[in-house]
Amino acid sequence: MNIATKSSFVLNRRHLLGIEGLSFDEIVGLLDLSEEFVALNRQVEKKRTSLRGRTQINLFFESSTRTQSSFELAGKRLGADVMNMAVNSSAMKKGETLIDTAMTLNAMHPDILVMRHHASGAVELLSQKVDGSVINAGDGAHEHPTQALLDALTIRRNKGRIEGLTVAICGDILHSRVARSNIILLNALGARVRLVAPSTLLPAGIERFGVEITRDMREGLAGADIVMMLRLQRERMNGSFVPSVQEYFAYFGLDTRKLAFAKPDALVMHPGPMNRGVEIDSTVADGAQSLIREQVEMGVAVRMAVLEALSRNLPNA
Numbered sequence: 118m119n120i121a122t123k124s125s126f127v128l129n130r131r132h133l134l135g136i137e138g139l140s141f142d143e144i145v146g147l148l149d150l151s152e153e154f155v156a157l158n159r160q161v162e163k164k165r166t167s168l169r170g171r172t173q174i175n176l177f178f179e180s181s182t183r184t185q186s187s188f189e190l191a192g193k194r195l196g197a198d199v200m201n202m203a204v205n206s207s208a209m210k211k212g213e214t215l216i217d218t219a220m221t222l223n224a225m226h227p228d229i230l231v232m233r234h235h236a237s238g239a240v241e242l243l244s245q246k247v248d249g250s251v252i253n254a255g256d257g258a259h260e261h262p263t264q265a266l267l268d269a270l271t272i273r274r275n276k277g278r279i280e281g282l283t284v285a286i287c288g289d290i291l292h293s294r295v296a297r298s299n300i301i302l303l304n305a306l307g308a309r310v311r312l313v314a315p316s317t318l319l320p321a322g323i324e325r326f327g328v329e330i331t332r333d334m335r336e337g338l339a340g341a342d343i344v345m346m347l348r349l350q351r352e353r354m355n356g357s358f359v360p361s362v363q364e365y366f367a368y369f370g371l372d373t374r375k376l377a378f379a380k381p382d383a384l385v386m387h388p389g390p391m392n393r394g395v396e397i398d399s400t401v402a403d404g405a406q407s408l409i410r411e412q413v414e415m416g417v418a419v420r421m422a423v424l425e426a427l428s429r430n431l432p433n434a
């Protein structure tokens with residue numbers, strides 16, 4: 118059986134650079150469209166033709182497992198021709214600038230460019246130079262919009278709603294584009310967001326985002342419906358942000374004892390990749406309250422929805 122897409126939702130913009138600037142209706146429209154792709158992805162026949170003829174290029178300047186592979190699967194399931202640029206062996210290694218690489222690729226007429234880059238703002242810069250749609254797959258510590266959308270979809274499917282829920286985001290907020298995109302999205306959908314982190318891992322001025330802040334896991338997890346753990350991003354740290362991994366785990370690592378501070382039916386999330394024994398214990402990561410594997414499944418559906426909703430707005434659609 119082939120499930121036809123009922124939703125005719127179109128993203129009336131050329132690029133998806135962040136959650137910031139998306140309206141409530143755009144976020145809900147993307148989540149509703151994603152639901153249809155969750156159903157499709159559980160079938161044997163997962164192939165559709167809505168992106169047939171389109172070329173999608175994935176440009177990942179930072180390592181990635183789930184984001185890159187799910188964007189690749191998403192494009193292929195919708196019928197696009199998908200190319201993964203091997204950035205490490207590209208001409209950028211020979212000193213070509215990002216813009217020259219972008220212009221070179223642009224000359225090949227890609228319809229969609231998916232980019233991850235270590236510099237905040239690099240994806241927006243690309244979007245100003247090319248003719249197709251650009252999707253942000255993570256730029257520095259700025260935004261990671263499809264991660265926040267897949268997190269929201271996972272929460273909505275398990276809790277039935279997002280409005281009114283208390284979501285505790287814990288750990289390395291400072292270096293996390295996942296935290297930033299999630300804070301904006303969860304606030305837009307009416308959740309109550311709490312940040313739990315040591316002072317060294319909280320960005321200055323973060324309280325302006327309308328969040329509660331605490332440095333104590335007991336206080337931060339009290340009454341939480343969702344506990345979202347973040348990876349300690351040691352590759353982005355220059356200097357000492359935590360005394361030691363052991364001490365970090367003792368105060369901020371999620372284990373069964375700390376999870377008991379949250380609501381009894383609280384659910385645990387992590388964007389991956391996880392550092393077991395650093396920010397999360399295996400008993401919790403693999404336990405009955407964990408949604409971590411479901412997040413990965415939702416990632417493919419959300420990326421299909423984003424590709425489909427943007428492509429409906431491309432010329433000649």
Ligand code: NCD
Binds near residue numbers: 261347350390
């Ligand atoms: C996140 C990222 O790259 O921002 N991972 C992901 O996309 N699943 C989080 C992280 O690297 O810790």
